[in-house]
Amino acid sequence: MGETEDERTSQAGQLFENFVQATTCKGTLQAFSILCRQLELNLSDHRDFYSSLKAAVTYWKAKGLWGKLDKRASHKEYNKGKACVDTKCLIIGGGPCGFRTAIELALLGAKVVVIEKRDTFSRNNVLHLWPYTIHDLRNLGAKKFYGKFCAGSIDHISIRQLQLMLLKIALIVGVEVHVSVEFIKLLEPPEGQGTDGPGWRAEVRPADHPISGYDFDVIIGADGRRSTLDGFKRKEFRGKLAIAITANFVNRNTTAEAKVEEISGVAFIFNQKFFLELREETGIDLENIVYYKDNTHYFVMTAKKQSLLDKGVIINDYIETERLLASDNVNQEALLSYAREAADFATNYQLPSLDYAINHYSQPDVAMFDFTCMYASENAALVREKNGRQMLVALVGDSLLEPFWPMGTGCARGFLAAFDTAWMIKGWAQGKEPLDLLSERESIYRLLPQTTAENISKNFEQYTIDPATRYPNLNSTCVRPHQVRHLYINGEQSLSFQERSGPTRTSVNISTRESEVRPGRLLQWCQKQTQGYRGVDVSDLTTSWRSGLALCALIHRQRPDLIDFDSLNEADCAKNNQLAFDVAEREFGIQPVTTGKEMNAEQGPDKLIMVLYLSKFHEMFRNSPQSITGVPKETGANNENYSSKTTNSLYNSINQALPRKRIPKVDKMLEDYDNKKRKKARSHLEELMPNQSAPPVGEKEEQKENKVRSMATQLLARFEENAPSCGVRKQSESETDKPVTLDMTENPRFAKPKSQPAPLPPPPPKPKRQPSTYLRLLESHTRNETHHSDHRLQILSSHGHKEIQSNHKNTGIHHSPQLTEIPSSYQSSESRPRSPHIPFKVLQLDSLTADPSDSVPSFTPALSTMFQCQQKLEEEVSQVNGVMHQSNSLHF
Numbered sequence: 001m002g003e004t005e006d007e008r009t010s011q012a013g014q015l016f017e018n019f020v021q022a023t024t025c026k027g028t029l030q031a032f033s034i035l036c037r038q039l040e041l042n043l044s045d046h047r048d049f050y051s052s053l054k055a056a057v058t059y060w061k062a063k064g065l066w067g068k069l070d071k072r073a074s075h076k077e078y079n080k081g082k083a084c085v086d087t088k089c090l091i092i093g094g095g096p097c098g099f100r101t102a103i104e105l106a107l108l109g110a111k112v113v114v115i116e117k118r119d120t121f122s123r124n125n126v127l128h129l130w131p132y133t134i135h136d137l138r139n140l141g142a143k144k145f146y147g148k149f150c151a152g153s154i155d156h157i158s159i160r161q162l163q164l165m166l167l168k169i170a171l172i173v174g175v176e177v178h179v180s181v182e183f184i185k186l187l188e189p190p191e192g193q194g195t196d197g198p199g200w201r202a203e204v205r206p207a208d209h210p211i212s213g214y215d216f217d218v219i220i221g222a223d224g225r226r227s228t229l230d231g232f233k234r235k236e237f238r239g240k241l242a243i244a245i246t247a248n249f250v251n252r253n254t255t256a257e258a259k260v261e262e263i264s265g266v267a268f269i270f271n272q273k274f275f276l277e278l279r280e281e282t283g284i285d286l287e288n289i290v291y292y293k294d295n296t297h298y299f300v301m302t303a304k305k306q307s308l309l310d311k312g313v314i315i316n317d318y319i320e321t322e323r324l325l326a327s328d329n330v331n332q333e334a335l336l337s338y339a340r341e342a343a344d345f346a347t348n349y350q351l352p353s354l355d356y357a358i359n360h361y362s363q364p365d366v367a368m369f370d371f372t373c374m375y376a377s378e379n380a381a382l383v384r385e386k387n388g389r390q391m392l393v394a395l396v397g398d399s400l401l402e403p404f405w406p407m408g409t410g411c412a413r414g415f416l417a418a419f420d421t422a423w424m425i426k427g428w429a430q431g432k433e434p435l436d437l438l439s440e441r442e443s444i445y446r447l448l449p450q451t452t453a454e455n456i457s458k459n460f461e462q463y464t465i466d467p468a469t470r471y472p473n474l475n476s477t478c479v480r481p482h483q484v485r486h487l488y489i490n491g492e493q494s495l496s497f498q499e500r501s502g503p504t505r506t507s508v509n510i511s512t513r514e515s516e517v518r519p520g521r522l523l524q525w526c527q528k529q530t531q532g533y534r535g536v537d538v539s540d541l542t543t544s545w546r547s548g549l550a551l552c553a554l555i556h557r558q559r560p561d562l563i564d565f566d567s568l569n570e571a572d573c574a575k576n577n578q579l580a581f582d583v584a585e586r587e588f589g590i591q592p593v594t595t596g597k598e599m600n601a602e603q604g605p606d607k608l609i610m611v612l613y614l615s616k617f618h619e620m621f622r623n624s625p626q627s628i629t630g631v632p633k634e635t636g637a638n639n640e641n642y643s644s645k646t647t648n649s650l651y652n653s654i655n656q657a658l659p660r661k662r663i664p665k666v667d668k669m670l671e672d673y674d675n676k677k678r679k680k681a682r683s684h685l686e687e688l689m690p691n692q693s694a695p696p697v698g699e700k701e702e703q704k705e706n707k708v709r710s711m712a713t714q715l716l717a718r719f720e721e722n723a724p725s726c727g728v729r730k731q732s733e734s735e736t737d738k739p740v741t742l743d744m745t746e747n748p749r750f751a752k753p754k755s756q757p758a759p760l761p762p763p764p765p766k767p768k769r770q771p772s773t774y775l776r777l778l779e780s781h782t783r784n785e786t787h788h789s790d791h792r793l794q795i796l797s798s799h800g801h802k803e804i805q806s807n808h809k810n811t812g813i814h815h816s817p818q819l820t821e822i823p824s825s826y827q828s829s830e831s832r833p834r835s836p837h838i839p840f841k842v843l844q845l846d847s848l849t850a851d852p853s854d855s856v857p858s859f860t861p862a863l864s865t866m867f868q869c870q871q872k873l874e875e876e877v878s879q880v881n882g883v884m885h886q887s888n889s890l891h892f
Contacts (some may be wrong), residue, residue, distance in 0.1 A: 012039055013059030020061075020145055020168065025094075025121045025179060028164060032171050046111050047081065049174035065141040069173070072139060073107050075464050077426065084110035084429040089218040090202055090211075091115070092183045092229070096127075096159065097397030097414035098222030099166035099175075103140070104422035104465055106173040110218075110429070114170065115181040115204065115211060117223075121167075122360035123159040124248040125300075126292040128408025130453040131155075133415055135460040137162075140169050158294045162411070181209055183228055186219065189389040200384070200391040218392045218425055225375055227399035231382050231489065237374045241321065242287075243303050247339035248296040248357040248365040260350045263291035283311055284342050291346060296357045296365070299343045303368075313338050313368070321370050330368060339366050374402045380417070380445040381424060382487040383434045392428050394421050394441075401448060413448055416456075420444050422465045434488055435481035442479040442487075447471050450582075478561040519611050525618055526550070529557045535570045541611055543604045548576025548596065554614075555583055558621050562587055573600040590616045 015035040022028040036043055039056040043049065050073075054066050073081065087110040091098050094116030105112045129137075134150045142149045145165045149157065171177060184203040199215035221229040251257060267288040268275045279285045285307035292298045305324075308314045312334040318324045340354050356364035381394040396417045403410030424441045444467050455472070462469050467476065523541055530536045533553035538544045545551060547570055556565045562583050568576055578596030585592055593613045599605050 009058060012057045013062070015039070016057045016059070016062055022168075023164070025164070025167065026119055028167055028171075029177065029179065032168075043176070046106065046174035046176070047085070047109060050172060053172060061144070065144045065172075068139055068141045068144075069169075075107075077423075077464050077466055078107050078109070081107065081109040083426050084108040087111065087218060087425065087429045088214065088216045089113070089220065089425065090214070090216045091220045091222055093221070093223035093397070093399075094118075094163065094167070094177065094179070095222055095224065095397060096162050096166055096411055097418055098220070099163065099170045100415050101220060101222060101396050101418040101421055102170045102175045103166065103173055104418060105425060106170065106175050108422060108426055108429075108465075110425065112170075112175045113211065113214065113216075114175060114177045115183060115202075116177070116179045117182045118360075119179040120360055121160045121163045123163075124294075124296045124298065124357055124359070124365055125246055126156045126158050126294050126296075126298040127162065127411045128292075129155050129157060130408070130412040132453075132456065132460050132463065133412050136415060136463065137165070145169075156292045156294065158296070158298070161295060178209070178211060181205070181211060183223070185228075185230070186384075186391070186393075188386045191387050193387070199389045200386075216391070218394070218428065220421060221393075221395045221399045222397045224398045225402050227377075227395060229393060229395065229399075231384075231393065232395060233378045234375045235378055237376065239372055241305060242370065242372050243305060243308065243325070243368060244371055245299075245301050245303055245335070245339055245342075245368045246366065247299045247343060248359075249299075249340075249343065249351070250353075250355045250357050251293065251296050252353075254352065256350070256352050257293070257297070260293070260347050262293050263289060263346060265290050278342070278345050279307070282341050282345055283307065284338060284345070286342065289342065289346055291343070297343070297351065297354070299339065299346070301339075301342055303338070308338070311338050321372060325368060325370055335368060336364060336366055371404070374404060376401045376449065379442060379484075379487055380420075381438055381441045382489060383438065385488070385490040390434070392425065392437075394424065396421050400445075409451075412453070413451060416451060416470065417445075417448060419463075419465045419470065420448075420467055423467060426465070433481075435484055438484040438487050439479045439481045440476050442484055443476045444471070444474070446478065446586075447474065473564050473567045475561065475564045480561065519607075522611060522614055522618055525622065526554065526614060529554055529621075533565065540607075541614065542607045545610055546599060546604050547573050548578075548580055548599065551580035551584075552576055554617055555580055555587075558624060559587065584617075588617075588620060590620070 012035075015031070015038055019028065019031040019035050022031045035041075039053070041049065041052050041056065045052070050069070054062075077083065084105065087105075087108075089102075089105050089110050089112045091102050091105075091112065091114045094114055098114060098116075102112045102114050129150065134155060137149065142165055145168055146157075146161055148154075149165075167177065182205040184205055187201040187203050189199050190197060200217070200219070201213070201215060202211065202219070204211050219229070221227045221232075265288065266274065268286070275286055285304040287302040287304065289299065289301040303313075305314070305317070309317055312331055314324060315329050315331060318329070323329060336356065340356075343354055344351070356366060359365040377395050377400050380400055381392065384391045384393060397414045398410065400417050401413055403413065420441065423444075424437060427437050427440070451471075457463070457470050457472055459469075468474055519541060523538070526541075527538045530538050530550050530553040533549065533556070535547065535549045536553045538550050549565075549568060549570055552563050552565055552568055556563045563579065568579075570576075574596040576596070577599040581592035581594075581596065584590040590613070593609050594605065
């Protein structure tokens with residue numbers, strides 16, 4: 001009896017060793033089938049399969065593996081393998097991320113089935129592994145299956161080897177794997193069957209496969225960027241044209257090959273000499289190159305299009321990337337020669353031979369592809385309900401977020417998504433509300449594209465499927481349940497409608513008039529919104545925003561769920577700003593005008609750029625319930641309402657033309673020069689109009705243009721004419737010199753005819769705007785000087801003159817308004833025909849000298865006095881309605 005037991009133990013050990021050492025997908029599945037049959041293990045009993053296998057295989061090599069798997073299974077999140085009992089999961093795709101997800105679900109106690117379209121693992125390409133990924137695989141017993149796994153400083157592994165390793169671990173923990181099975185679509189539960197009938201099923205090819213009769217509660221898409229699951233919209237990230245070439249050469253593991261050093265990643269900017277010598281010697285022009293030594297000699301490089309054309313790799317040059325890299329436009333022999341030549345030069349010709357490895361198509365393993373565009377799913381999961389049966393649908397791996405290969409993010413972020421998905425399925429099995437479940441998953445998913453090897457938790461030993469153990473700044477409630485209603489698809493809405501629908505990006509689409517705000521008003525609003533936040537003191541529109549805390553506080557005030565403000569580090573300015581830019585673009589559709597790094601520059605952000613950017617927040621949130629409104633809305637120092645349209649026209653024109661891409665250096669210098677001119681013009685304008693604000697006014701008030709607005713229009717026109725200097729010409733001290741004017745005759749609204757001509761025809765159905773108050777003041781003033789017809793007007797006019805004269809005495813400057821005759825030839829050519837010899841009188845503002853600081857004190861009090869007289873003048877103007885209608889009919 002003892003001999004029989006020893007023989008069984010020895011036989012079990014040998015069968016298990018054969019399984020561990022299998023080098024192909026088919027060989028692994030065959031060895032595992034023989035092992036289970038010989039040990040009489042029940043594959044359908046997924047709950048107790050691992051414990052039965054562990055009890056049957058007791059030889060010393062296996063015990064080390066059992067110890068590692070037991071340690072992993074002891075995590076409290078798995079609840080001793082009972083957390084997801086009675087949950088049936090289907091995983092589409094047998095890649096690294098699909099198998100890694102399957103392992104976690106099996107440890108949770110779920111019934112897991114993996115289907116894979118292929119029956120071979122033939123991808124020789126090598127994956128870069130982050131430190132946490134290496135630690136995770138080691139804890140699963142990776143070195144038991146592949147002794148060379150990340151030995152020494154090696155931090156990479158071939159996809160084929162990783163798939164084999166994870167397949168074996170998945171089989172050990174009870175995952176059911178089927179190859180040569182293709183997923184077609186989901187099949188809805190039939191009507192009228194209730195909970196006793198068939199549930200959600202999968203249509204597969206071949207149609208008679210046993211999987212077609214399985215019911216599932218969860219389905220996970222892990223079949224790459226061409227995911228076959230419906231209902232997920234994708235976002236496209238498009239960059240400049242980037243053409244990658246991958247090549248795998250046979251590794252014979254000779255001493256000479258072992259001596260060749262790897263190239264973990266060389267870019268042109270860091271080693272220009274290398275790339276220039278490569279181009280000079282071979283004609284090959286690359287942007288970067290990577291060389292990893294694994295089962296094959298693996299090279300990946302980014303080639304420039306012109307180099308490929310010159311070397312004959314690409315036959316014809318097309319604008320469309322699809323046509324450019326189409327198989328009929330690529331010379332395969334030239335491509336083989338190109339990649340071999342680049343690999344030879346990169347290794348300093350030390351590799352004895354460069355024979356191509358053979359791929360699963362029985363062709364040399366070299367490929368050229370475009371990674372100009374990368375895709376990411378807008379959502380990570382959704383729930384379908386039909387006839388009372390619910391199905392949780394999720395994505396992992398490249399189906400969820402396509403990686404950027406130079407950064408090696410594919411496997412690392414894929415594993416993180418696998419853990420996050422397992423956490424969601426645990427909540428699903430525990431009966432968590434679907435909308436709560438989806439909102440939490442979407443909150444976590446928003447962190448995934450931002451993860452790097454540096455910003456995730458460093459305590460790898462504490463990693464579990466709980467996201468809190470892996471993400472330092474986790475806010476699992478930043479997405480609210482009401483925001484994911486579209487991800488709960490039930491029978492009340494058609495499937496096609498739900499698949500077309502999805503989260504709509506909020507865009508800032510505000511009318512020109514509504515989007516205008518003065519910098520002073522904007523600063524006051526920002527100060528109110530950020531008041532009380534740690535480390536935030538907004539005193540200006542430039543340096544106060546450099547740390548990024550103010551921007552984050554602005555967003556946090558409106559949406560506390562989007563940013564964890566308490567976790568922000570004031571010293572990490574670039575990160576804070578970039579976080580705010582990303583959140584604002586993603587959540588509110590506010591496009592960034594700079595980057596986090598540029599915000600952290602020594603000179604600080606440009607004021608104009610910050611005004612443009614912050615004004616979008618102001619327009620979006622000024623009427624929101626969370627917005628603090630402590631400042632009177634758009635009211636000036638004199639309680640005078642006026643539109644800000646004119647005073648902000650410069651900002652609007654710049655805002656509409658603001659580029660989103662980087663500007664060439666020469667163009668940017670020219671643009672900066674133009675911006676400085678505009679800023680200077682605006683500064684002169686604001687000095688002439690201190691403490692005035694722009695309220696939203698009604699239609700009736702908008703029809704009355706006020707005096708400051710009229711002056712602003714003329715000043716801006718003058719500034720545009722004098723672009724090089726942006727200032728007003730100096731007035732000669734000699735009285736014989738012609739005084740400087742604002743050319744107000746170009747606008748007939750500032751002209752007054754001497755006498756009233758014949759009655760005009762009836763006004764059109766839609767009368768034009770009423771004359772400005774400023775024009776009424778001028779007319780009253782002129783009438784007082786020429787006719788002295790009304791005693792009340794005489795008092796008001798003389799009062800205005802006294803105010804101006806007294807002010808001139810106080811400042812030591814003697815300027816007074818004059819009435820000057822303007823020849824008719826100065827009138828605008830666009831003016832309507834009028835009596836040929838009617839002279840016009842306009843008010844000359846002699847106080848506008850080259851130095852605005854000298855002119856403003858004398859001019860502003862006069863305007864202030866005019867403001868106070870406005871109401872009385874309104875009553876008197878009614879007596880001269882005939883003149884008003886005549887001036888109103890003139891061309892504007």
